[in-house]
Amino acid sequence: MVEVRRSTVLDAPIDDVWRILRDFNGHDRWHPAVAESRLAGARFTDQVGSLRDFRLTGGERVKEQLLSLSDKNRSFSYAIVESDVPLNDYVAHVALKPVTDGRRTFWDWRSKFRPPAGREQELAQLVAEGVYDAGFEAIRALVSGAQRSSSLPMASAAGAIEGEAVVVRRHGGPEELTLVQVQVPPPGPGEVRLRHTAIGVNFIDVYCRTGYFDLLTPPAVPGMEAAGIVLDVGQGVSRLSVGDRVGYACPPVGAYASHRTMSANLVFRLPEDVSDEVAAASLLKGMTAEFLLHRVHRLQPGENLLVYAPAGGVGRMLCQWASHLGARVIGATSSPEKAAAAKAAGAQEVILPGDTSLETQVMELTEGRGADVIFDAVGRDSFAHSLRALAIQGHLVSYGQASGPVGAWDIGALSARSATISRPNFGHYTDTPEKVAEITSRFFEALRSGAVSVDVGQRLALSEAARAHRDLEARNTTGSTILIPGDNL
Amino acid sequence: MAEVYTSSIINAPAERVWARIRDFNALPAWHPLIAESRIESGAPSDQVGCVRDFRLKDGGRIREKLLALSDYEFSCSYSILESPMGVENYVATLKLTPVTDGDRTFAEWSAEFECAAGAEAQLIADIGGDVFQGGFNALKSHFGS
Numbered sequence: 366m367v368e369v370r371r372s373t374v375l376d377a378p379i380d381d382v383w384r385i386l387r388d389f390n391g392h393d394r395w396h397p398a399v400a401e402s403r404l405a406g407a408r409f410t411d412q413v414g415s416l417r418d419f420r421l422t423g424g425e426r427v428k429e430q431l432l433s434l435s436d437k438n439r440s441f442s443y444a445i446v447e448s449d450v451p452l453n454d455y456v457a458h459v460a461l462k463p464v465t466d467g468r469r470t471f472w473d474w475r476s477k478f479r480p481p482a483g484r485e486q487e488l489a490q491l492v493a494e495g496v497y498d499a500g501f502e503a504i505r506a507l508v509s510g511a512q513r514s515s516s517l518p519m520a521s522a523a524g525a526i527e528g529e530a531v532v533v534r535r536h537g538g539p540e541e542l543t544l545v546q547v548q549v550p551p552p553g554p555g556e557v558r559l560r561h562t563a564i565g566v567n568f569i570d571v572y573c574r575t576g577y578f579d580l581l582t583p584p585a586v587p588g589m590e591a592a593g594i595v596l597d598v599g600q601g602v603s604r605l606s607v608g609d610r611v612g613y614a615c616p617p618v619g620a621y622a623s624h625r626t627m628s629a630n631l632v633f634r635l636p637e638d639v640s641d642e643v644a645a646a647s648l649l650k651g652m653t654a655e656f657l658l659h660r661v662h663r664l665q666p667g668e669n670l671l672v673y674a675p676a677g678g679v680g681r682m683l684c685q686w687a688s689h690l691g692a693r694v695i696g697a698t699s700s701p702e703k704a705a706a707a708k709a710a711g712a713q714e715v716i717l718p719g720d721t722s723l724e725t726q727v728m729e730l731t732e733g734r735g736a737d738v739i740f741d742a743v744g745r746d747s748f749a750h751s752l753r754a755l756a757i758q759g760h761l762v763s764y765g766q767a768s769g770p771v772g773a774w775d776i777g778a779l780s781a782r783s784a785t786i787s788r789p790n791f792g793h794y795t796d797t798p799e800k801v802a803e804i805t806s807r808f809f810e811a812l813r814s815g816a817v818s819v820d821v822g823q824r825l826a827l828s829e830a831a832r833a834h835r836d837l838e839a840r841n842t843t844g845s846t847i848l849i850p851g852d853n854l
Numbered sequence: 855m856a857e858v859y860t861s862s863i864i865n866a867p868a869e870r871v872w873a874r875i876r877d878f879n880a881l882p883a884w885h886p887l888i889a890e891s892r893i894e895s896g897a898p899s900d901q902v903g904c905v906r907d908f909r910l911k912d913g914g915r916i917r918e919k920l921l922a923l924s925d926y927e928f929s930c931s932y933s934i935l936e937s938p939m940g941v942e943n944y945v946a947t948l949k950l951t952p953v954t955d956g957d958r959t960f961a962e963w964s965a966e967f968e969c970a971a972g973a974e975a976q977l978i979a980d981i982g983g984d985v986f987q988g989g990f991n992a993l994k995s996h997f998g999s
Contacts, residue, residue: 370952370954371954371955372952372953372954372955373953373954373955373957373959373962374952374953374955374956374958385925462861462960462962463859463861464861464862464863465859465860465861465862465982465987466860466861466862466987466990467863469863471861471951471953471960473951475958498955501955533863663940
């Protein structure tokens with residue numbers, strides 16, 4: 366058994382070096398001895414067990430398998446499984462460590478293998494100098510100098526990644542959702558490239574697909590929220606690092622994909638106690654509930670609160686959270702089944718407007734006072750009823766229009782209740798990292814304390830997005846639906 | 855659990871740096887904070903389990919137990935038995951790795967410990983700075999840069 370150990374010190378921060386080395390299949394972009402390399406047997410370059418099948422500049426073929434990868438220790442191990450070069454039983458380990466007194470990086474590269482008798486020295490020298498030392502010098506040239514390291518084509522060195530995405534071919538039914546292969550570009554300045562691990566499905570995605578909402582121009586990828594891992598970061602991104610576990614919930618659309626390159630400002634780190642699936646299932650609804658109850662309206666204990674669709678995604682979250690904050694929650698829904706779900710979520714009263722109008726029932730339940738605040742995402746069909754169900758100086762928050770646009774109203778009508786109307790836009794509450802940090806930290810705290818809970822009712826493969834939409838539109842779902850990319854379901 | 859990690863490059867082969875720091879009783883010879891040291895019960899200083907009882911130049915007294923010593927890995931681990939620092943379950947490791955490119959040494963000194971919540975930041979700064987980096991600085995100036 367021959368053992369080779371080489372090490373060096375690079376004059377660059379460890380994250381800059383790890384960003385390059387971490388891509389197991391990316392060595393043909395920097396190592397002078399590697400002509401071309403492709404992944405075999407796995408879809409992702411950071412998937413332990415993946416194979417890289419490559420050709421050396423001398424023409425020899427080598428196939429290597431990733432045995433371990435650690436973003437914590439910034440290290441990986443790999444073994445040769447097939448090779449034209451007789452490096453039998455070859456196992457290698459690459460490890461980076463920070464030199465804390467000066468922003469430098471220690472790089473250790475070692476291996477053991479069993480060469481044929483008589484060729485020990487020749488092959489040990491080939492590995493030590495031709496592979497390890499040559500690799501050190503290539504990376505040193507890429508990252509040397511603090512000035513150059515930030516303008517380095519780090520990500521473009523990594524090139525486009527092949528991924529999968531669900532595309533809306535044209536506005537229409539669920540059959541217009543098609544899984545396609547896409548090239549996911551490296552991040553530009555201010556961007557990050559993510560590998561999604563879980564993607565949230567929301568009713569707004571249906572509206573984007575049908576064209577009811579003007580957020581998506583086909584052919585395009587729908588989806589507002591997901592969780593995943595940062596694969597690489599573009600120039601000028603300092604808040605996020607390679608390997609961070611992150612989430613986002615916001616326009617622009619594009620979440621129904623295995624990978625995504627997007628503005629780093631929209632993406633935030635997930636706390637350790639919030640799983641990828643819970644994040645993907647709840648961020649959009651939870652962040653919406655947070656700004657509705659704490660920013661658009663500052664809910665006070667004892668207030669009468671009316672919420673439409675209390676068994677739906679945001680509605681259920683509003684019921685839970687508002688009742689935890691001490692409000693008296695009244696849900697307005699359409700069936701006894703949904704009424705039961707709303708009660709389970711914390712609605713003290715549930716009304717089913719029918720023979721008796723919504724406003725009459727609300728007035729009866731509140732001894733003639735009316736609702737101090739109403740959260741109405743129904744729009745056209747509910748707006749007039751909402752106005753009549755308000756308390757004096759009540760606050761009507763119109764945050765959606767599921768039944769159609771509210772239309773033109775004379776604001777003189779508001780004087781009947783001295784009413785206040787809000788029409789908040791999610792984007793205005795979530796357009797800076799600072800705002801997002803405040804909203805998400807209160808939402809995660811509510812998850813921890815049990816004020817709100819998340820129920821992941823359906824887990825489907827990304828390729829089954831059409832089925833997810835069908836089920837959602839047929840009201841055949843309970844709790845949240847998420848899509849899982851790749852073979853990880 | 856608080857963690858401290860300090861690392862540096864010393865401009866000498868790992869064998870030479872190891873020869874200077876290997877002796878568990880030799881802190882006064884190379885670390886600027888340490889005034890004097892002895893090994894309890896007359897044990898050899900490379901006997902795993904031996905205890906060093908040393909005095910800092912500012913008067914503080916510390917007793918530490920050798921938990922592991924490796925001439926193969928160039929590493930040494932020890933725990934604190936008694937000290938004025940206010941730490942519990944303190945275990946530290948000092949390790950050298952050769953840098954084959956230039957015949958230098960990558961030196962790492964790390965520790966894990968428990969302490970009162972309010973004292974953690976200051977302890978991490980003091981241990982990582984005065985003790986670990988202070989020791990590395992002394993080695994760097996001894997071996998030249």
